[in-house]
Amino acid sequence: MSTLRLLTVGTLLHAKQISRSPFEIVIALVVPVVQATLAVYLFRSGGEQHRLLEAAVGAGVMGVWSSVLFGSGGAIQNQRWQGTLEMIMLAPRRPVLVVLPITIATGLTGTYALLATLIWGRLLYGIRLHFAHPVAFVVAAVVCVVALGMFGLLLAATFVLMRNANALANTLEYPVWLVSGMLVPITVLPVWTGPIAAVLPTTWGARALREATSGGPVWPSLAVCLAISLLCLALGAVALTHVERRARAAATLALA
Amino acid sequence: MTRPTIHPLGPALTGRCFPPVPPHRTSRSKGPIPMKTLRLMTIGGVIAYRALFNWTTPGMFVGTLLVGPLFQLLFFAYLGRQLQVADDRFYIVGNAVLTASLACVFGGTMAVANERRYGTLGHVLLSPRSRTAVFWGRVLPYAGNGLLIAVVTLGAGALLLGLRIPLSALPGLFLAMAAGSLACGFFGLTLGALGLRFRDVWVVSNVSVALLLLLTGVNVPASGLPGWMTAVGEWLPITHAAEAARRLAAGDGLAAAASPLGQELLVGAGYAVAAAVLLKIFEFESRRTASLDVL
Numbered sequence: 001m002s003t004l005r006l007l008t009v010g011t012l013l014h015a016k017q018i019s020r021s022p023f024e025i026v027i028a029l030v031v032p033v034v035q036a037t038l039a040v041y042l043f044r045s046g047g048e049q050h051r052l053l054e055a056a057v058g059a060g061v062m063g064v065w066s067s068v069l070f071g072s073g074g075a076i077q078n079q080r081w082q083g084t085l086e087m088i089m090l091a092p093r094r095p096v097l098v099v100l101p102i103t104i105a106t107g108l109t110g111t112y113a114l115l116a117t118l119i120w121g122r123l124l125y126g127i128r129l130h131f132a133h134p135v136a137f138v139v140a141a142v143v144c145v146v147a148l149g150m151f152g153l154l155l156a157a158t159f160v161l162m163r164n165a166n167a168l169a170n171t172l173e174y175p176v177w178l179v180s181g182m183l184v185p186i187t188v189l190p191v192w193t194g195p196i197a198a199v200l201p202t203t204w205g206a207r208a209l210r211e212a213t214s215g216g217p218v219w220p221s222l223a224v225c226l227a228i229s230l231l232c233l234a235l236g237a238v239a240l241t242h243v244e245r246r247a248r249a250a251a252t253l254a255l256a
Numbered sequence: 257m258t259r260p261t262i263h264p265l266g267p268a269l270t271g272r273c274f275p276p277v278p279p280h281r282t283s284r285s286k287g288p289i290p291m292k293t294l295r296l297m298t299i300g301g302v303i304a305y306r307a308l309f310n311w312t313t314p315g316m317f318v319g320t321l322l323v324g325p326l327f328q329l330l331f332f333a334y335l336g337r338q339l340q341v342a343d344d345r346f347y348i349v350g351n352a353v354l355t356a357s358l359a360c361v362f363g364g365t366m367a368v369a370n371e372r373r374y375g376t377l378g379h380v381l382l383s384p385r386s387r388t389a390v391f392w393g394r395v396l397p398y399a400g401n402g403l404l405i406a407v408v409t410l411g412a413g414a415l416l417l418g419l420r421i422p423l424s425a426l427p428g429l430f431l432a433m434a435a436g437s438l439a440c441g442f443f444g445l446t447l448g449a450l451g452l453r454f455r456d457v458w459v460v461s462n463v464s465v466a467l468l469l470l471l472t473g474v475n476v477p478a479s480g481l482p483g484w485m486t487a488v489g490e491w492l493p494i495t496h497a498a499e500a501a502r503r504l505a506a507g508d509g510l511a512a513a514a515s516p517l518g519q520e521l522l523v524g525a526g527y528a529v530a531a532a533v534l535l536k537i538f539e540f541e542s543r544r545t546a547s548l549d550v551l
């Protein structure tokens with residue numbers, strides 16, 4: 001119970017902190033809306049008007065991923081700049097329990113992107129928010145955010161070691177958008193991207209949301225997304241403990 | 257004996273407490289001023305690039321500036337293929353030109369914003385030389401960076417997706433990408449100038465880069481965009497460079513690309529002037545309100 005409380009309070013604390021940053025809010029709201037607009041005009045130009053809702057959802061998921069990706073890297077870097085990384089690591093709980101709320105909070109902030117693209121699409125382009133499975137869509141969105149937060153933990157464990165984690169984040173944005181099939185169907189990509197897509201939780205999360213939007217078996221995709229994310233959580237926890245010990249031994253936590 | 261004037265705001269903000277600069281060191285001196293200014297722009301630009309772009313390691317450089325943009329190109333090329341909006345040439349050439357914007361817009365912004373962040377902007381503004389030349393010089397390495405990214409992205413994209421480009425088109429393509437990079441660099445410098453006025457200029461840069469994706473017609477043909485978006489795009493960097501590059505890659509020759517190429521250079525020159533004017537105004541205002549280093 002105390003662990004659950006720690007995670008909940010920690011997530012709320014970090015979500016509030018991120019939400020106080022004009023930069024985070026503007027980026028989470030404006031950039032996905034620009035991408036959604038681009039997607040809408042692209043789909044219209046391609047004669048795919050019936051898939052506009054799918055395009056808006058896809059652009060929203062892209063925003064969630066960006067938020068988790070830059071948030072996970074940025075969160076650790078921010079703790080470092082604020083001089084609070086050592087204090088977090090000194091907390092008498094496992095490192096995973098104090099870092100996971102940060103990464104889930106970044107996913108939570110990413111839901112601004114999903115909401116923004118849907119509201120934008122409805123208000124400006126008259127896209128009818130007619131989901132094939134509305135309840136499943138909401139559940140899928142929540143699970144997707146938590147799952148990406150867990151995936152973010154694995155990234156965060158890597159980012160702790162790097163002084164310029166945001167540079168790595170810059171590299172990973174488009175590849176994951178592409179390979180996960182958020183806007184581009186995986187079927188049109190080269191065959192070798194298939195195995196990579198299969199092990200990314202983003203692929204299954206985006207697929208679950210797409211199926212909830214346009215119809216299809218949502219729950220299997222969601223289950224796979226959650227299973228991969230739990231694996232990421234376990235790997236992230238092990239990596240974080242290892243990284244923390246190594247950084248303490250080498251006295252490089254604040255300098256890494 | 258001439259005593260240096262000390263401004264009430266303090267020496268760090270004015271620079272007037274320094275002894276008069278010897279005549280041969282000032283921009284008003286006689287002699288080969290253009291050469292000196294050119295030297296200031298190039299050497300000063302390179303030194304500033306090395307100082308402000310300090311996080312770069314080969315791995316980071318390749319990952320952020322070469323791999324990331326290549327995936328951006330692949331993303332839109334595959335999306336375009338799937339939606340059958342336009343052919344591969346449209347996406348590969350257009351996005352290759354656009355990828356320069358990443359380094360140029362952020363670089364141009366960084367040229368001003370990072371000086372402020374690291375607390376060295378006051379020192380730059382103390383310089384007895386033309387700040388316009390100093391900051392224009394800052395753009396050159398970033399434009400070179402953008403050109404490198406565009407060339408590598410075009411080469412890799414064409415190889416991966418099987419696009420054939422006539423050999424005779426390569427010099428023209430290089431010109432188009434150089435014009436686009438330079439225009440983007442000055443566009444970034446204009447945004448960086450806003451950093452003297454606004455607290456968080458990175459918001460503006462991030463949103464601008466996203467808007468370039470939409471408004472330059474690189475990913476959606478102009479016919480598929482509303483008229484006002486196309487009209488705004490006409491005043492943005494990359495729009496005309498991408499158009500010129502597409503004509504060249506189609507084998508139309510330099511004559512066919514001359515008009516959009518000239519328009520791109522005009523847009524770039526416009527942003528260079530805008531950046532210079534904004535820097536002057538905001539520098540004056542920052543001194544007047546003592547807000548130069550207020551973040």
